[in-house]
Amino acid sequence: MLTDLVRLRRARDTMDRDYAEPLDVPALARSAHMSPGHFSRSFRAAFGETPYSYLMTRRIERAKALLRRGDLSVTDVCFAVGCTSLGSFSSRFTELVGESPSAYRARPHEQGAAVPACVAKIFTRPARNAEPVRDASPVRNAEPVRNVEPVRIGEAQHAARP
Numbered sequence: 001m002l003t004d005l006v007r008l009r010r011a012r013d014t015m016d017r018d019y020a021e022p023l024d025v026p027a028l029a030r031s032a033h034m035s036p037g038h039f040s041r042s043f044r045a046a047f048g049e050t051p052y053s054y055l056m057t058r059r060i061e062r063a064k065a066l067l068r069r070g071d072l073s074v075t076d077v078c079f080a081v082g083c084t085s086l087g088s089f090s091s092r093f094t095e096l097v098g099e100s101p102s103a104y105r106a107r108p109h110e111q112g113a114a115v116p117a118c119v120a121k122i123f124t125r126p127a128r129n130a131e132p133v134r135d136a137s138p139v140r141n142a143e144p145v146r147n148v149e150p151v152r153i154g155e156a157q158h159a160a161r162p
Contacts, residue, residue, distance in 0.1 A: 010031065010032065011051070012043075021082060039051070060097065063077050063078070063080075067105040070105060078101075
């Protein structure tokens with residue numbers, strides 16, 4: 001139903017905006033004017049994951065950005081993104097990113113610094129049950145180009161003429 005989808009999008013927007021706040025399914029369901037069970041089922045049907053998984057993915061996504069800065073400890077980042085347990089945060093981070101938060105923080109991130117934030121967000125978004133997450137580095141993840149002959153500027157235009 002269209003009204004349900006509008007309500008679900010509002011709840012999702014709340015999670016995107018207030019990810020650091022203590023959000024739970026009953027509170028989100030109330031904001032969507034649904035029962036918690038109906039909200040969870042509808043959210044999963046509409047967006048492909050449970051509300052909790054979506055919220056944790058947003059939190060881990062924000063945590064990655066904070067860890068790339070390098071000025072906060074893993075514990076500070078954990079609490080800054082709304083997680084209350086360092087152990088749960090580290091476990092979920094490792095599950096989604098493929099490495100521990102401290103290992104992610106320790107490795108260099110300068111290569112991806114020149115990439116616009118909107119592009120980096122796509123490449124650094126945590127993926128669940130998918131291929132390993134690619135780094136934002138366009139050089140390291142670029143596919144090699146094979147069997148392509150170099151063309152000088154202007155040649156392609158002349159070659160197309162009869």
